[in-house]
Amino acid sequence: xxxxxxxxxxxxxxxxxxxxxxxxxxxxxxxxxxxxxxxxxxxxxxxxxxxxxxxxxxxxxxxxxxxxxxxxxxxxxxxxxxxxxxxxxxxxxxxxxxxxxxxxxxxxxxxxxxxxxxxxxxxxxxxxxxxxxxxxxxxxxxxxxxxxxxxxxxxxxxxxxxxxxxxxxxxxxxxxxxxxxxxxxxxxxxxxxxxxxxxxxxxxxxxxxxxxxxxxxxxxxxxxxxxxxxxxxxxxxxxxxxxxxxxxxxxxxxxxxxxxxxxxxxxx
Amino acid sequence: xxxxxxxxxxxxxxxxxxxxxxxxxxxxxxxxxxxxxxxxxxxxxxxxxxxxxxxxxxxxxxxxxxxxxxxxxxxxxxxxxxxxxxxxxxxxxxxxxxxxxxxxxxxxxxxxxxxxxxxxxxxxxxxxxxxxxxxx
Numbered sequence: 001x002x003x004x005x006x007x008x009x010x011x012x013x014x015x016x017x018x019x020x021x022x023x024x025x026x027x028x029x030x031x032x033x034x035x036x037x038x039x040x041x042x043x044x045x046x047x048x049x050x051x052x053x054x055x056x057x058x059x060x061x062x063x064x065x066x067x068x069x070x071x072x073x074x075x076x077x078x079x080x081x082x083x084x085x086x087x088x089x090x091x092x093x094x095x096x097x098x099x100x101x102x103x104x105x106x107x108x109x110x111x112x113x114x115x116x117x118x119x120x121x122x123x124x125x126x127x128x129x130x131x132x133x134x135x136x137x138x139x140x141x142x143x144x145x146x147x148x149x150x151x152x153x154x155x156x157x158x159x160x161x162x163x164x165x166x167x168x169x170x171x172x173x174x175x176x177x178x179x180x181x182x183x184x185x186x187x188x189x190x191x192x193x194x195x196x197x198x199x200x201x202x203x204x205x206x207x208x209x210x211x212x213x214x215x216x217x218x219x220x221x222x223x224x225x226x227x228x229x230x231x232x233x234x235x236x237x238x239x240x241x242x243x244x245x246x247x248x249x250x251x252x253x254x255x256x257x258x259x260x261x262x263x264x265x266x267x268x
Numbered sequence: 269x270x271x272x273x274x275x276x277x278x279x280x281x282x283x284x285x286x287x288x289x290x291x292x293x294x295x296x297x298x299x300x301x302x303x304x305x306x307x308x309x310x311x312x313x314x315x316x317x318x319x320x321x322x323x324x325x326x327x328x329x330x331x332x333x334x335x336x337x338x339x340x341x342x343x344x345x346x347x348x349x350x351x352x353x354x355x356x357x358x359x360x361x362x363x364x365x366x367x368x369x370x371x372x373x374x375x376x377x378x379x380x381x382x383x384x385x386x387x388x389x390x391x392x393x394x395x396x397x398x399x400x401x402x403x404x
Contacts, residue, residue: 177317
């Protein structure tokens with residue numbers, strides 16, 4: 001069944017930034033199984049193609065929420081959908097942010113760019129049971145202030161701790177400027193009792209993981225979400241192979257202790 | 269710390285300007301400082317902000333001892349201010365202290381160099397051809 005898309009209708013659509021859209025989807029008939037934070041669906045834009053997109057909020061009932069940035073033909077088609085439009089959905093696929101493993105620990109949720117989208121359900125889950133965890137820190141880096149996702153949700157995240165930094169400040173930007181790792185200095189965590197969840201471009205995740213390890217966070221307590229070319233999403237076609245991993249099945253979320261040697265191999 | 273004095277700087281204070289003599293440095297205790305560079309015809313561009321616990325200024329360490337960037341407080345800042353010449357003299361007398369200080373400053377310079385190089389890679393650009401994770 002995971003190879004057969006199910007029809008979903010766009011019931012809500014929100015422009016997040018100039019090139020990024022959040023779609024809320026409702027099944028026409030049978031829904032796919034429930035998702036966990038960090039897992040992804042294969043979204044099929046009819047007549048254009050299919051791409052993997054993480055769930056960006058675990059909505060009530062059978063609804064699915066995905067945030068998509070328009071950078072290719074399929075993602076542009078998805079971003080162009082209006083309310084009432086149709087999408088094919090396969091899933092859920094892949095590994096999840098294992099928040100249960102972080103119970104009792106401080107949490108670092110570190111995002112670069114659209115990497116905040118797959119981390120948002122994790123933040124929601126942690127906020128839903130705050131006493132199960134230590135201190136929550138949400139750190140986000142963005143190219144420009146206009147590229148920052150979910151700006152209206154940051155006030156709710158600031159009660160634990162949230163900080164944003166940008167690469168290129170626009171006129172009037174009074175916030176921080178620099179790479180996301182600079183925010184670690186302000187975060188509230190005890191490195192030996194911390195679990196970090198990191199999602200963003202690979203170079204950002206590598207730089208962040210190295211900074212965390214330098215500060216004393218164990219590599220096996222750092223989770224990253226890896227991006228590769230996913231096609232079948234069932235571990236058969238091999239397009240998403242990274243060394244011994246098929247990332248659609250064994251990822252996208254993996255421990256940095258496992259990912260680090262693979263990310264530094266020059267040719268695979 | 270005998271060489272330091274505590275300073276409180278209101279938000280919007282220009283601490284130093286590009287090209288001026290670098291004769292002091294600061295360790296920020298609270299608040300945020302923006303480092304900027306003037307671009308002819310385009311005004312000032314902030315290239316980085318630094319906060320509590322950070323070293324502000326390393327151009328004093330080696331010739332030509334001129335600020336490479338300018339600095340302005342974003343909000344009220346409390347800091348320890350050090351006289352660079354006095355610190356130089358102390359390091360010349362106590363080479364072990366000097367080595368420790370230079371190592372600490374070099375770490376800061378290295379951090380900022382790495383951050384700058386990472387940003388040159390267009391750190392938060394589109395993650396891939398498909399545009400959303402897991403290829404989120």
